Amino acid sequence: MKVDETSPDGxxxxxxxxxWEARGVGRRDFIKYCTALAATLALPPALIPRLAAAMEAxxxxxxxxxxxxxxxxxxxxLLRANQPTVAELILDRLSVEYHETIMAxxxxxxxxxxxxxxxxxxxxxxxxxEGSIPAGDGGVYCCVGGDSALNIVRKVCGNAAATxxxxxxxxxxxxxxxxxxxxxxxxxxxxxPGATVINLPGCPLNADNLTATIVHYLTFGRLPAVDGLxxxxxxxxxxxHDNCERRSHFDAGQYAEAFGDDGHRRGHCLYKxxxxxxxxxxxxxxxxxxEGQSWPVMAxxxxxxxxxxxxxxxxxxxxxxxxxxxGFGVEATADKIGLGLAAATALAFGAHGVASAFRKGDAMxxxxxxxxx
Amino acid sequence: xxxxxVVDPVTRIEGHLRIEAQVEGGKIVNAxxxxxxxxxxxxxxxxxxxxxxxxxxxxxxxxCTTVHSIASIRCVEDALKIQIPDNARLIRNLIMAIQSxxxxxxxxxxxxxxxxxxxxxxxxxxxxxxxxxxxxxSEWPQASATYFKTNQERIAAFVGTGRLGPFANGYWGHxxxxxxxxxxxxxxAHYLEALEWQKDIIRIHAILGSKNPHPQTFLVGGMAIxxxxxxxxxxxxxKLALIGKLLKKARxxxxxxxxxxLLAVASFYxxxxxxxxxxxxxxxxxxxxxxxSGSLESNYFPRGVILGRDLANVMPMDEEKITExxxxxxxxxxxxxxxxxxxxxxxTSHNYTGPRPPYDFLDTDDKYSWVKAPRYMDQPMExxxxxxxxxxxxxxxxxxxxxxxxxxxKLGVGPEALFSTLGRTAARxxxxxxxxxxxxxxxxxxxxxxxxxxxxxHNGERWDPATWPKESRGFxxxxxxxxxxxxxxxxxxxxIANFQAVVPSTWNAGPRDPMGQMGPYEAALIGTxxxxxxxxxxxxxxxxxxxxxxxxxxxxxxxxGTEMVQVKVL
Numbered sequence: 001m002k003v004d005e006t007s008p009d010g011x012x013x014x015x016x017x018x019x020w021e022a023r024g025v026g027r028r029d030f031i032k033y034c035t036a037l038a039a040t041l042a043l044p045p046a047l048i049p050r051l052a053a054a055m056e057a058x059x060x061x062x063x064x065x066x067x068x069x070x071x072x073x074x075x076x077x078l079l080r081a082n083q084p085t086v087a088e089l090i091l092d093r094l095s096v097e098y099h100e101t102i103m104a105x106x107x108x109x110x111x112x113x114x115x116x117x118x119x120x121x122x123x124x125x126x127x128x129x130e131g132s133i134p135a136g137d138g139g140v141y142c143c144v145g146g147d148s149a150l151n152i153v154r155k156v157c158g159n160a161a162a163t164x165x166x167x168x169x170x171x172x173x174x175x176x177x178x179x180x181x182x183x184x185x186x187x188x189x190x191x192x193p194g195a196t197v198i199n200l201p202g203c204p205l206n207a208d209n210l211t212a213t214i215v216h217y218l219t220f221g222r223l224p225a226v227d228g229l230x231x232x233x234x235x236x237x238x239x240x241h242d243n244c245e246r247r248s249h250f251d252a253g254q255y256a257e258a259f260g261d262d263g264h265r266r267g268h269c270l271y272k273x274x275x276x277x278x279x280x281x282x283x284x285x286x287x288x289x290x291e292g293q294s295w296p297v298m299a300x301x302x303x304x305x306x307x308x309x310x311x312x313x314x315x316x317x318x319x320x321x322x323x324x325x326x327g328f329g330v331e332a333t334a335d336k337i338g339l340g341l342a343a344a345t346a347l348a349f350g351a352h353g354v355a356s357a358f359r360k361g362d363a364m365x366x367x368x369x370x371x372x373x
Numbered sequence: 374x375x376x377x378x379v380v381d382p383v384t385r386i387e388g389h390l391r392i393e394a395q396v397e398g399g400k401i402v403n404a405x406x407x408x409x410x411x412x413x414x415x416x417x418x419x420x421x422x423x424x425x426x427x428x429x430x431x432x433x434x435x436x437c438t439t440v441h442s443i444a445s446i447r448c449v450e451d452a453l454k455i456q457i458p459d460n461a462r463l464i465r466n467l468i469m470a471i472q473s474x475x476x477x478x479x480x481x482x483x484x485x486x487x488x489x490x491x492x493x494x495x496x497x498x499x500x501x502x503x504x505x506x507x508x509x510x511s512e513w514p515q516a517s518a519t520y521f522k523t524n525q526e527r528i529a530a531f532v533g534t535g536r537l538g539p540f541a542n543g544y545w546g547h548x549x550x551x552x553x554x555x556x557x558x559x560x561x562a563h564y565l566e567a568l569e570w571q572k573d574i575i576r577i578h579a580i581l582g583s584k585n586p587h588p589q590t591f592l593v594g595g596m597a598i599x600x601x602x603x604x605x606x607x608x609x610x611x612k613l614a615l616i617g618k619l620l621k622k623a624r625x626x627x628x629x630x631x632x633x634x635l636l637a638v639a640s641f642y643x644x645x646x647x648x649x650x651x652x653x654x655x656x657x658x659x660x661x662x663x664x665x666s667g668s669l670e671s672n673y674f675p676r677g678v679i680l681g682r683d684l685a686n687v688m689p690m691d692e693e694k695i696t697e698x699x700x701x702x703x704x705x706x707x708x709x710x711x712x713x714x715x716x717x718x719x720x721t722s723h724n725y726t727g728p729r730p731p732y733d734f735l736d737t738d739d740k741y742s743w744v745k746a747p748r749y750m751d752q753p754m755e756x757x758x759x760x761x762x763x764x765x766x767x768x769x770x771x772x773x774x775x776x777x778x779x780x781x782x783k784l785g786v787g788p789e790a791l792f793s794t795l796g797r798t799a800a801r802x803x804x805x806x807x808x809x810x811x812x813x814x815x816x817x818x819x820x821x822x823x824x825x826x827x828x829x830x831h832n833g834e835r836w837d838p839a840t841w842p843k844e845s846r847g848f849x850x851x852x853x854x855x856x857x858x859x860x861x862x863x864x865x866x867x868x869i870a871n872f873q874a875v876v877p878s879t880w881n882a883g884p885r886d887p888m889g890q891m892g893p894y895e896a897a898l899i900g901t902x903x904x905x906x907x908x909x910x911x912x913x914x915x916x917x918x919x920x921x922x923x924x925x926x927x928x929x930x931x932x933x934g935t936e937m938v939q940v941k942v943l
Contacts, residue, residue: 060536069412071924072387073435073586079479080572080585087568091531096538100384104487104543106913107380113542134411140725142410144389145381148730149410175414175432182413182723204435204586259592259831265599267606289584293576299583300607301590301597304428312429317422 016052033083040212040287041224042234051219060092061218062125064117064156065099068142068149069176069185070131073204074167075101081207082291084215093214097125100144111145118159126217127160129153132169132176133191136184150191157192162223164198165189166210168306171199171231178312189230198223199230203306208287209235229309231281240277240303243285246270256300264300274319275302282307375402378906379734381409383916385484387436388923390882392894392912393737396903401912404891404898406882407735407742408923411703411723418872423449423864424593424836426872430860431587433874434925438586439472439578440853441874441925444860449593452847452864458829459665461595463819464581466661467616468588469851470808470815471577474623476854477758477805478631480920482560482567485798488914489638490560491550492540496529498558506555510637513629515566524562544910551641560638563630574623577616581608595831602823613820620816624809635802636783639795646786649794649915651897652753652890653682655760656690656880658859660852661811673811674804674852677764680752682792684767690749692848692859695875698746701739701884703727711887713748716861716873717846744923746883746892747875755893756856756880757919758801763791776803794897797918838867853877855922876925894919 012034017027034048043051067075079086090096096103097117098110105113117125134141139148157163165188168174176185189197200209213232216224224232241247249255249269256264256273264273271278280303284295296303305315381391389410395403418429426449430441443465450457457465500522507516531537544550552560575585581598582588590597601607639645659669659676669676677687696713699706705724706712714720726740735741748754765773766788780799781790790796835841841864849860856877863871883892891899897915904911 060534062536069410071432071435073432073438076435076438076586079568080575082572085569085572087565090539091527094538095534095536097541099539100382101387102483103384103539103541104492105541106382106384107909109542109544109908110382110384137725139730140727141412142389143730143732144409146379146391146730146732151730175417175429176412178417178429180416182416183411185412203432258833258836259595259597260599260829260833265601265604265607265828267604290572290576290579293579294583296583296589298606299579299581299590299597300599301583301592304589312417316425318425318428319422 012049012052016049037083037212037215040208040234041216047219051215060095061161062117062121063094063096063099063128064114064125064160065096065128066130066153066156067100068129068131068133068144068153068170069183070167070169072101072130074130074170075099077166077204077207078210080290081211083208083211089211089214093218094126097121107145114156118156122159124161125159126214127157127163128166129157129163129170129188130166132173132185132187134176134183135186135191136182141183153188153191157188157195157197160195162196162198162217163188163192164200164210164213166200167205168201168203168311171201171229172309174203175312177310196223197230198226198232200235201231201307201309202282203311206235206282206284206287206289209283227281231307235283235287236281236307238281238283240280240282240284240297243283244277244297245285246297259300270297270300270302272321273302274317274321276305276308276311276315276318276322277303278322279315280305280308376906377734378903378909380909380912383913383921385487385913385917386921386923387434388878388921388925390916390921390923391735392898392916393735394898394903394909394912396906399902399904401898401901401903404895405735405737405741406744406884406892406894408744408882410923411743412924413723415872415874418869420868422838422867423452423862423869426862426869427591427593428589430872430874431591433876434922435586437472437476437853437855437922437925439468439582439588439591440851440858441860441876442588442591443469444849444851444853444858444874445862446591446593446849447851448847448849448860448862449864450847451849452845452862453593453835453841455594455832455835456667457595457665458832460600460819460822460827460830461832462662462665463815463822464596464598464830466815467812467819468578468581469661470812471574471620471623473854474627474805474809474812475571475575477801478567478627479571480801480854481631481635481798482564484920485917486560486564486638487543488910488917489550489642490552490557490564491545491547492528492543492557492561493532493545494550494552494554495558495561496525496532498525498554500525500558503555503558506637507559511629511633513633521558521562524565525558527565528561544908547908547910548904549910552638553641556637556641560634563634566630567626570622570626574619574626577619580612580616592831594833594836595829598830600819600823600828600830608819608823613816613823616816617813620809620812624813627806627809632802632806635799636780639784639799642795643784643786645795645914646784646790646793648901649797649897649918650792651755651893653680653792654749654752654754655679655763656749656754656756656857657760657764658690658850658852658857660850661808674761675765675768675770677768678749678754679760679764679767684763684788687764687767692850694750695859696748696751697875697879698748698886699740700746700887702742702745703740704745713751713886716859716875717863717871719871719873742882742884744879744883746886747880748886748890751886751888753883753886753890753892753896754880756877757797758804758854758856759791759797760856761852762800762803766791772807773803776806794915794918801920841867855920855925856880874925876922878919878922878925881919882921882923894921
């Protein structure tokens with residue numbers, strides 16, 4: 001279907017609306033969906049028709065989804081996806097060639113499907129990796145089909161067009177890499193240094209950030225712009241604290257002092273109960289979880305910093321407040337902590353800004369981690 | 374002629390499982406269950422704040438995403454003798470119940486169904502005949518010929534692309550598939566329906582728990598989600614109404630879709646009521662407290678142990694009789710691998726002796742799994758929905774007996790049919806129905822409490838580590854969707870000195886013990902027919918009937934006497 005792919009006010013072509021109506025998707029729902037998606041991706045309304053057009057084309061990219069030292073939490077997050085839903089993703093949007101949790105085939109037939117896809121779609125498929133990769137003792141701590149995670153991830157991600165690391169384990173090593181890291185767990189980027197990896201941390205990641213990343217890729221043919229930790233700006237560009245619905249209470253000095261007290265019931269700031277929002281870059285307050293239903297701070301529990309590298313070590317104890325400072329100095333302190341963490345992580349991960357077919361010549365290539373002044 | 378076959382990876386489960394089986398004369402004569410991944414989270418827990426433990430242990434598993442939080446919090450509460458407020462009990466019950474309901478439905482449709490349902494056959498079905506079939510077994514309104522035609526066209530369009538994605542390479546057309554085309558189409562339509570349904574009803578976890586997977590309102594001493602009819606930042610009338618609406622939606626789907634489908638599919642596979650029985654010993658801790666007394670007798674599902682399928686003799690469960698063996702697991706014990714250790718006295722020492730990857734076969738005479746072999750009174754035990762239903766049935770639980778008898782009556786089989794692959798799958802459906810129905814009562818009780826001005830959700834008397842004894846230990850239990858879950862903790866000087874979990878899939882997926890006794894998966898496979906060793910669909914049927922969750926099952930415990938890091942709590 002040929003359509004004009006931009007329009008100044010974002011109105012959608014009649015032909016597309018009719019096509020979706022024929023599929024049982026009402027025009028209002030579809031317009032609402034495209035608008036929400038554009039908002040998640042921080043795109044101007046003029047690009048809405050382009051998003052819609054991308055969803056029209058039958059260009060399902062092959063996807064190979066690998067799970068190693070994970071808990072299947074990111075897969076479960078995918079099952080909760082709402083825009084598009086998981087059924088739309090696996091039937092209409094993507095061609096999921098391998099995903100152990102949902103695929104019908106098992107054993108030799110499953111392995112065969114994986115390697116056939118690697119061969120057939122070399123350099124064209126998207127690899128999605130869930131869970132960290134144990135590098136200790138020659139990789140014996142995680143084997144699939146008789147081979148080690150380390151061998152598999154190198155073969156699969158090494159031949160992919162791009163790799164999406166879903167969740168904190170795949171992005172940064174996550175819980176298996178928490179001290180003392182018994183299995184020598186590493187991130188996907190560490191396991192396959194040459195691969196183009198985009199990190200979608202969170203524990204688990206927010207399904208909306210995954211679907212938005214995929215739709216971005218389908219729309220523009222490349223991955224979204226990322227920061228120094230390879231996290232897309234649209235989802236990790238701001239601190240929780242910056243967008244928190246309880247921010248006004250923080251500014252007014254109104255804090256919950258104990259779980260269940262008056263301030264806690266009235267939605268006051270959770271900073272004193274250990275909230276890590278001031279040091280965590282994630283879009284939870286704006287996107288929320290489970291179809292926008294809620295997120296931890298809204299439900300009365302502090303943020304635990306689950307999108308940050310090594311949060312199991314840097315953010316614990318979870319119920320201890322950030323370094324206490326008199327008055328309202330937490331901002332400066334949190335900035336320092338945030339920068340310190342980012343710098344330490346950047347060191348641990350080595351150089352970033354991996355050259356990529358998708359980002360070459362991209363104006364956003366120059367975007368490296370910049371904290372807002 | 375004997376042939377050894379390997380299924381690795383076993384798909385449509387949580388985690389990494391490998392099955393090796395010996396087939397002779399079209400039947401399995403020997404089997405080995407191996408877990409092939411290990412993370413070591415208990416080692417990571419050492420020295421940390423016990424109030425943080427539930428965040429860590431929750432990451433054992435993202436499927437049964439609430440269960441380790443519950444068990445972990447309960448073991449700390451047991452150690453520190455904390456009584457939780459009634460509202461916290463009710464909120465936890467609601468979270469636990471909807472976890473089971475959602476998890477079991479996903480298991481039936483998305484993890485288990487394709488072992489019984491042939492998607493390709495659904496394309497040959499007559500939508501009008503499918504509609505008649507659906508209307509004959511259920512009141513569910515989505516049952517028109519148009520509805521089934523739309524679903525069929527959607528699948529046909531997908532198949533027409535020639536790119537089958539997750540359905541590629543399945544065992545379609547296998548001789549062991551028995552359903553008529555119309556039953557296949559009905560099941561496939563409900564497969565898609567259930568995908569939509571599950572993400573909707575799990576919003577209850579978001580309302581009460583902030584998000585799912587990995588809800589984040591659990592606390593040692595209660596819950597972090599406030600309740601207050603006069604606040605917009607707490608559970609108020611509005612939120613109660615939404616939970617009520619979602620609970621009803623959950624119950625109606627279970628009553629009108631899941632259970633009728635289960636009965637319809639099962640009626641074509643009755644020979645599986647005589648296959649896959651396994652060890653015949655059952656253990657359940659019991660759960661879902663109906664009041665806040667803390668008494669075991671207040672649990673909706675009762676506690677008990679049954680040995681040798683003897684329904685006339687339910688024994689009390691005593692956690693001190695649990696031990697774990699590592700004779701065939703990749704660990705070593707300082708006192709020798711032939712001896713079993715109680716979880717409080719466990720030891721850490723992973724010791725991989727298996728083949729170097731890539732490999733073709735494991736050395737099944739020696740160590741062959743990352744899962745240990747838990748035993749009760751030195752007996753292997755099956756845990757899970759079947760254990761819960763069998764113990765409740767044997768103890769005269771009225772609602773369980775009525776529902777079990779109804780299902781068995783519909784299928785025209787006796788109670789002995791419970792001890793099978795089919796019985797295990799039916800038991801899961803039975804308890805889903807009971808929990809979906811019971812949840813509405815817990816919501817009503819929470820509403821009544823709030824109406825009376827009872828708003829406490831957290832008991833903070835022992836929140837400050839300064840109030841704790843120098844040393845304590847506790848046992849926390851929970852009946853997770855996949856079965857009996859136990860966490861054991863030792864707390865010293867405000868920090869975790871030792872943490873140990875014995876989880877459902879450890880009980881079920883474990884290897885042999887030094888006495889040579891098989892674990893439940895292994896035992897259940899013996900005698901299973903295998904029509905085509907190159908396409909071992911029948912192995913999947915029995916293994917999937919246990920709903921494996923391997924990430925949970927693998928763990929290490931911490932020995933006493935290791936040097937502890939002192940945690941400073943401000």
